[in-house]
Amino acid sequence: MIGSIRIWITLLLFVVATLVMAPLQMLVLKTGLFLKPGTLPRWWHGVVVKVLGLRVHVRGQIATQRPLLIASNHISWTDVMVVGSLADVAFIAKSDVAGWPVFGALAKLQRTVFVERDRKGKSGDQAGEIAGRLAGNDVVVLFAEGSTGDGNHLLPFKSTLFGAARLALGHGNAETVFIQPVAIAYTKLHGMPMGRQHRVVASWIGDADLVPHLMMLLREGAMDVEVQFGEPMEFTAASDRKQVTRRVERQVRAMMTEALQTRQRAR
Numbered sequence: 038m039i040g041s042i043r044i045w046i047t048l049l050l051f052v053v054a055t056l057v058m059a060p061l062q063m064l065v066l067k068t069g070l071f072l073k074p075g076t077l078p079r080w081w082h083g084v085v086v087k088v089l090g091l092r093v094h095v096r097g098q099i100a101t102q103r104p105l106l107i108a109s110n111h112i113s114w115t116d117v118m119v120v121g122s123l124a125d126v127a128f129i130a131k132s133d134v135a136g137w138p139v140f141g142a143l144a145k146l147q148r149t150v151f152v153e154r155d156r157k158g159k160s161g162d163q164a165g166e167i168a169g170r171l172a173g174n175d176v177v178v179l180f181a182e183g184s185t186g187d188g189n190h191l192l193p194f195k196s197t198l199f200g201a202a203r204l205a206l207g208h209g210n211a212e213t214v215f216i217q218p219v220a221i222a223y224t225k226l227h228g229m230p231m232g233r234q235h236r237v238v239a240s241w242i243g244d245a246d247l248v249p250h251l252m253m254l255l256r257e258g259a260m261d262v263e264v265q266f267g268e269p270m271e272f273t274a275a276s277d278r279k280q281v282t283r284r285v286e287r288q289v290r291a292m293m294t295e296a297l298q299t300r301q302r303a304r
Contacts, residue, residue, distance in 0.1 A: 044255045047088050054084045055143070062146045075125025075175075078147040082121035090258030091119060092225075097266030099124045102215040104171035104205050105269070108285045109219040110293060111180035112188045113241040114140075115254070116221050119262055121147070126176045129167060129198065137247075150177070152198065164197070168204035171214060177201075178219075181285065188223050188236035189297070191290045196282035202272040212274075218267035218285045220292035224299075225261035265292040 062077045064070075086093060099107070109120065117128060128144070132151045135141045144151075150170060152163040170177050181199075182192035202214040223239035224231055231239075238257050241250045254260075267288045272281055 041256075043258060044252065047255050047258075050088045051085060054081060054088070059143070059146060066146070066148070073125060074148055075127070078121060079123075079125050082118045085118045086122045089115065089118070089254065090260065091115065092259075092261045093119055093122065094261060094263045095123065095266070096263065099176070099266055100215055100217045100269040102213075102269055103174045103176075104211055104214045105176045106167075106171060106199075106202055106205075106214060106216045106272075107176060107178045107219050108181045108194070108199075108216055108289065109178060110191055110221055110289050111182050111185045112221055112223060113185060113239055113250075114247065115239070115241075115262075116180070119221065119264060120178055120219070123264065124176060126178050127170055128178045129180070140247075148175075164201040164204050167198065167201035168207070171201065171205040172211060181282070181289075185240065185242050187242060188240040189233050191286070191293060194282050194286040194289075196279045199272075199278050199282050199285075202281075203274070203276075203278060206272075206274055214272045215269040216272055216281065216285055217269040218288040218292070220263075220265045220267070220289045220296060222263045222265075222293050222296035223260055224263055224296060226257065227259045228261075263296045265296060267292055 058077050058081045065072050065074060065077060107120075107126065109116070120126065121128070127147065128149045130144055130149050130151055132153045134144055134149070135151045150163070150167055167177055179198055181194040183195040184192060186192050199216070202216060205211055205214045223236060226235055226238060238253065239260060239262075241247070270281060270284060
């Protein structure tokens with residue numbers, strides 16, 4: 038009974054926040070007036086994070102250098118809300134997200150870059166669009182695993198879209214693109230440290246249906262999530278894309294492991 042009440046209250050607050058902010062964001066994108074394009078999405082994500090019962094703990098801070106590409110691990114659709122509540126950012130998402138009911142429209146309002154990861158022939162054009170955003174001083178978030186993990190292990194990072202960093206060097210006068218590793222870890226449920234078996238509440242893996250996972254999350258609520266910002270790495274014309282990808286991956290894995298082990302020791 039309590040779970041059902043929570044679901045309806047959460048959905049109501051979500052609808053209200055969206056109906057207020059979505060038209061305003063449309064106006065901002067159309068006119069370029071009043072606010073920066075990323076401001077309202079950040080506010081909206083902040084509301085949604087609170088409504089979902091996510092308690093976000095941050096270590097470190099987003100880098101001030103520009104152009105900036107954030108490379109993060111990916112556990113669930115909630116990662117977008119968590120990271121989006123912390124800064125004015127644009128996301129990279131799979132092309133099929135654009136067709137999702139409600140979420141697709143919201144992603145477009147946040148100026149998400151949609152990519153077709155399985156079509157190698159388009160990777161150059163897609164990296165070029167990301168590079169243009171970086172050159173325009175947008176902070177772009179790349180979920181570098183290319184899919185969602187289970188929250189316990191990190192999947193290998195895909196190096197292809199890191200090529201956007203090299204292309205961004207050809208836009209404007211940028212001689213360096215900064216890539217900042219970010220680790221996301223879901224660590225507590227109802228105030229108690231999560232074990233491996235409980236992290237399924239947070240994780241949304243692969244092609245799993247969104248609605249059942251959304252309902253489970255709304256029913257459970259009260260999760261703690263840690264976001265750790267690592268030290269940004271410089272990417273220049275002399276950098277090797279695959280080597281940089283591996284370095285970023287190692288740092289994200291180390292930060293994620295630290296967050297999970299710290300919470301396990303706290304039990």
